[in-house]
Amino acid sequence: DQQVKQNSPSLSVQEGRISILNCDYTNSMFDYFLWYKKYPAEGPTFLISISSIKDKNEDGRFTVFLNKSAKHLSLHIVPSQPGDSAVYFCAARPIQGAQKLVFGQGTRLTINP
Amino acid sequence: DTEVTQTPKHLVMGMTNKKSLKCEQHMGHRAMYWYKQKAKKPPELMFVYSYEKLSINESVPSRFSPECPNSSLLNLHLHALQPEDSALYLCASSHQFYGQGADEKLFFGSGTQLSVL
Numbered sequence: 001d002q003q004v005k006q007n008s009p010s011l012s013v014q015e016g017r018i019s020i021l022n023c024d025y026t027n028s029m030f031d032y033f034l035w036y037k038k039y040p041a042e043g044p045t046f047l048i049s050i051s052s053i054k055d056k057n058e059d060g061r062f063t064v065f066l067n068k069s070a071k072h073l074s075l076h077i078v079p080s081q082p083g084d085s086a087v088y089f090c091a092a093r094p095i096q097g098a099q100k101l102v103f104g105q106g107t108r109l110t111i112n113p
Numbered sequence: 114d115t116e117v118t119q120t121p122k123h124l125v126m127g128m129t130n131k132k133s134l135k136c137e138q139h140m141g142h143r144a145m146y147w148y149k150q151k152a153k154k155p156p157e158l159m160f161v162y163s164y165e166k167l168s169i170n171e172s173v174p175s176r177f178s179p180e181c182p183n184s185s186l187l188n189l190h191l192h193a194l195q196p197e198d199s200a201l202y203l204c205a206s207s208h209q210f211y212g213q214g215a216d217e218k219l220f221f222g223s224g225t226q227l228s229v230l
Contacts, residue, residue, distance in 0.1 A: 034218055043117070043203050043221035044156065089155055093217065099144060099169055101219060103155035 003027045004092050006104035014112055019077040021107050023090030026071065030092040034101070035064060035075045038087045047088075048075070080111045116140075119204050119222035127230050128194060134225045136187040136204030145187040146219065147179060148203040156203055162187060194229045201226050 005024045013019045021035075031052040036044035050057040050064045050073065057064050063076045077084055090104040117138045126132050136145065144163050148156040161169035162181040176198075178190040187204055205219040 032217060036221075041201065041224070041226055043119075043205075043223045046218050046220065049218055099146075099161045099163065100158060103157075105155055106153075 002105075003030075004090055004102050004104040006088075006090055006107050008107050009105070010108040010110070012110045012112060013080045015082060016079045019075075019080045019084065019109055019111070021075040021077075021088050021090075021109065023073045023075075023104055024071060025073075025092050027092070027094060027102075028071070029094040030102075031095045032093040033064070033066060033073050034091045034093075035062075036089045036091060036103075037084075038089060038106070044089055077109075082111050082113060085109060085111045117204055117206055117220050117222035119202075119225055121225055122223065123226045123228075125228045125230060126191065126194065128196070130194075131190070131192045133191065134189040134202055134204075134227075136189075136222055137185055138206040138220070139185055140206060140208075140220065141184075142206035142208055142220070143184060144207045145181060146205040146207075147177075147187070147189050148205060148221075150201045150203060150224070160189075191227075194227075196229050199227055199229045 003026050034049040035047040037047050038044045048059050048062045048064050050066050055066050066073045087106045087108050089106045091101045093101050120135045146161050147159040149159055150156045158171050159173045160179045165181045176193050180188040201224045203224045204222045207217055207219045
């Protein structure tokens with residue numbers, strides 16, 4: 001039972017354009033969501049997060065949108081840069097069992113020059 | 114200092130060996146975690162320590178033995194591993210602020226790439 005789903009294994013975007021990565025979840029008890037970026041053989045690096053009491057959070061080129069009714073969140077990267085090429089993981093935390101962070105399968109983003 | 118430091122970066126061990134992975138953070142975080150990640154898969158939670166006490170064990174085989182000597186250090190002792198245990202082992206830490214809307218993010222180390230022969 002996969003509670004956090006990233007249905008696109010890969011995404012290719014032109015440099016300078018917008019990258020949109022999507023994530024769906026099934027557990028209505030999730031109340032905190034995070035995006036991590038990961039390079040091969042390295043640990044995930046925290047990018048941006050959003051609490052369930054908000055519907056948008058912005059940090060520089062990165063914006064995360066949360067649609068609670070649809071159980072969907074997305075990460076927007078504008079403008080996309082070659083250094084953004086990496087695997088992006090969506091993660092969610094339930095209110096109960098708050099220490100358990102559940103990760104999606106990841107989306108490999110490639111930014112083409 | 115926002116780093117989680119893991120040693121060693123790479124480890125090759127035989128199935129009869131005993132080895133330990135080490136993790137250190139100096140951010141004052143009171144929760145520390147071990148995750149396992151196989152290639153092209155998401156990280157999977159193994160253990161959580163909260164205030165130096167084991168709070169979550171995700172039914173991990175006993176050949177993996179965690180230890181939290183103090184609030185800054187986390188070890189993972191390995192014994193009689195199997196080749197399928199080869200993976201990237203990630204340590205993470207967090208402040209441990211809970212409650213609805215609490216901003217609780219995990220900071221990960223770079224991991225130990227483990228190969229079991």
